[in-house]
Amino acid sequence: MKGSMSLGKIRGIRIEINISWIVIFSLVTFMMASSYFPTLYPGMNPVIYWSLGISIALLMFVSILLHELSHSIVSIHLGINVSSITLFIFGGLAQIEEEPNDPVKEMKIAIAGPAMSLLLFALFTLLSNLLLFLGITEIYTVPFSYVGGVNLILAIFNLVPAFPLDGGRVLRAILWYYKGSLQFATKVASSMGDMFGYFLIFIGLYWALSGNVINGLWFVFIGWFIKQLSQSSYQNMMMNDLFTKIHVREFMTRDLVVVKDFTSVEDLVENYFYRYKYVCFPVVRNESVLGLVTIDSVKKIEREMWNQTSVGAITELLRDDLVAAPDATVISAMKKLFSNKIGRMVVIEDGKLIGIISRTDILNYIRVYSELHQ
The missing domain is CATH 3.10.580.10 (CBS-domain)
Structure with a gap:
């Protein structure tokens, strides 16, 4: 992906970070250090606020990377090569070299990401409670509990049955399995993605007009992004189907x-x-x-x-x-x-x-x- 730099390889998969993720990393750190922690725990050294803000941003980075790695490792296990993973503004994107050739593989690959996010939610929540039980000051447990909650939201959001989200891929796999048509399954799942994109845009505009401008614009941006991907995914599938029939x-x-x-x-x-x-x-x-x-x-x-x-x-x-x-x-x-x-x-x-x-x-x-x- 353009505007990305390589961080190395994990199990042969090239890990890249897009410049847009650096923007999000900086914003998360700034918001945590300048607003979130000072509001909840006033009067502490600013170095602590900034250190905790950076910790949360780093844990979110690791969480999204593990989410994408879980998709990729399952893909490789099923015989589908993955060349790279790019972390960008909306999360991550695994560059899978070919689409699964049957619905069972599609289901396994799709469900791996949300499953990892739910596991991370459980682990971070458990770690936060364990630290509190051991007498650690509450503010130092916040990064784990906060990122645990982010992973839960990430899992739930990705399970929405709207292509190209993981839930949309699960829906496509189910329809593909029972109907026997990848084209039909992709059309339905992409339509769901299209509708979900419009829904997010509507919610975002409503929030923006109600005064919550930043969150509103963010939802509009995400909705537009999902809508565009859902449409292009169906078109790409149609082209792939067409080109497998032409010599x-x-x-x-x-x-x-x-x-x-x-x-x-x-x-x-x-x-x-x-x-x-x-x-x-x-x-x-x-x-x-x-x-x-x-x-x-x-x-x-x-x-x-x-x-x-x-x-x-x-x-x-x-x-x-x-x-x-x-x-x-x-x-x-x-x-x-x-x-x-x-x-x-x-x-x-x-x-x-x-x-x-x-x-x-x-x-x-x-x-x-x-x-x-x-």
């Missing part, structure tokens, strides 16, 4: 312009890039595909060396993520297209070049399809 052969560009490997870079620029307006060309050597040459490859060569350098010398040689089979599904090709740096793949059948496919082709298709099926 590369039906989608690829067949009219190709190829470049011989012995062509000079100067000739490539003048007679190919300028003439055809493409940013990438397949390169062939003795009728066999050598690889792909791009504008970026040319830019690495000094201008005065263009007429002395052959295209073959700057070609990106073929590798697995640059080649697609004509009978492969578009969804499988997309994974390669969006992971390689070129954004294009050649289509080869029986050793012969028969087409090319690009990210732009897919994005344009999505744009047209979305316009026609709004």
Whole structure:
């Protein structure tokens, strides 16, 4: 995610923190130190207030991280890889590499997060009461009791049956299991998410107009965010479903312009890039595909060396993520297209070049399809 920095890895999962979380961390610390603790426990050293405020912010950070890690660990256990977890303004987001292929897996992954939050609620509440029992001054137990309550609220909120919240995923898994249709289940769960988003926006506007401006605007922001995610989730599911039914052969560009490997870079620029307006060309050597040459490859060569350098010398040689089979599904090709740096793949059948496919082709298709099926 843009605007994020890496904190390291846990069980092979990259942990990132978005700059928006730093804003929330600062606000929570400030509110606790300047208002909450001084109001409840007046007359104490400000250092204590700020230390406790930072403690609460850190415990909230750990709680949200554990919530997302529980989703991720269950996913990995079920054979679904998770590349990263990003903590941002609304909580956390686990980057799961593929959607579960059956409702039981969906249910297990979805329920893991709220289950962790309920466990943390119980542990923090128990720890707070234990410290009080041992005679610890009450103010020092507040971070545990407060964050325990936050975890309870987090669990309850996430169990609302509105996609993309965890409860919405549980609802989708149940409908998917009994109806046998992921498309139907996603449509219903996303509709619930849409309605819940509007509900939060309405409550937020009511509070804002009643004088509780900060909390009101916050609810409006969360409601809008959930509404947008619910709509985009359904659209993404429709696209994934569509692209699993379309094969590369039906989608690829067949009219190709190829470049011989012995062509000079100067000739490539003048007679190919300028003439055809493409940013990438397949390169062939003795009728066999050598690889792909791009504008970026040319830019690495000094201008005065263009007429002395052959295209073959700057070609990106073929590798697995640059080649697609004509009978492969578009969804499988997309994974390669969006992971390689070129954004294009050649289509080869029986050793012969028969087409090319690009990210732009897919994005344009999505744009047209979305316009026609709004």
